[in-house]
Amino acid sequence: MGDLYFEQIRGGLIVSCQALEDEPLHGGDTMAKMALAAEQGGAIGIRANSVHDIAAIKQATKLPIIGIIKRDYDDSEVYITPTLQEVQELMEARVDVIALDATSRPRPGGETLKELVSYMREQGQKVMADVSTIEEALYAESIGVSCISTTLSGYTHYSPQQKDPDFDLLREAVRKVKIPVIGEGRINTPEQAAFCLKLGAHAVVVGSAITRPKLITEKFAHAIRKTRDGQMH
């Protein structure tokens, strides 16, 4: 029998509604409106950062939520749900899935991915592993995560640095792991999102291209500036 959550999100669009403290749209009220707009536009799930935003989004929509807490620690590069502290905060906030960094980089305080995943499994909590390579995807599957997401390709020094989504990682992960694989990271057009499904992605997460108007504006402004500067020469 398939898991209900994964049946619900199959073939669908999950919208990541995130704005950090230094971003203009930061705040639960804004993220709740983003999530509502996403729902009205046809999203079947939300990915959100922080207990505060998650609570606000829950008031605005009934869509299932993938929760993360981004937090910086001095002794590690890992910032997406790095330690047990963030895991416990997210469990209290009650999210459908907790996503966490599942790269091979050392975690704060010497905690391990395996310990965190075991803890969540014991509590019946579904887990999304944000990976940057196929080796990380295979390891995450072997320790019992519920699904893989290509979120962190391009954000570790040893993964391909590119402006497009990492379709190669998605393709390989779909072929090699048995659990659902989600396409995520730099999916900037509807065509790219659809292509992820063609490659076998279970669902697709899109963030910046939908919910970060400052970045979207920058792309338009940059393109226009380049053309204008070209015309002036």
Ligand SMILES: CC(=O)N[C@H](C=O)[C@@H](O)[C@H](O)[C@H](O)COP(=O)(O)O
């Ligand atoms: C690398 C990292 O910190 N990714 C974060 C993970 O939650 C978010 O900032 C991204 O917006 C999300 O993964 C969706 O990706 P994109 O915004 O490229 O569609």
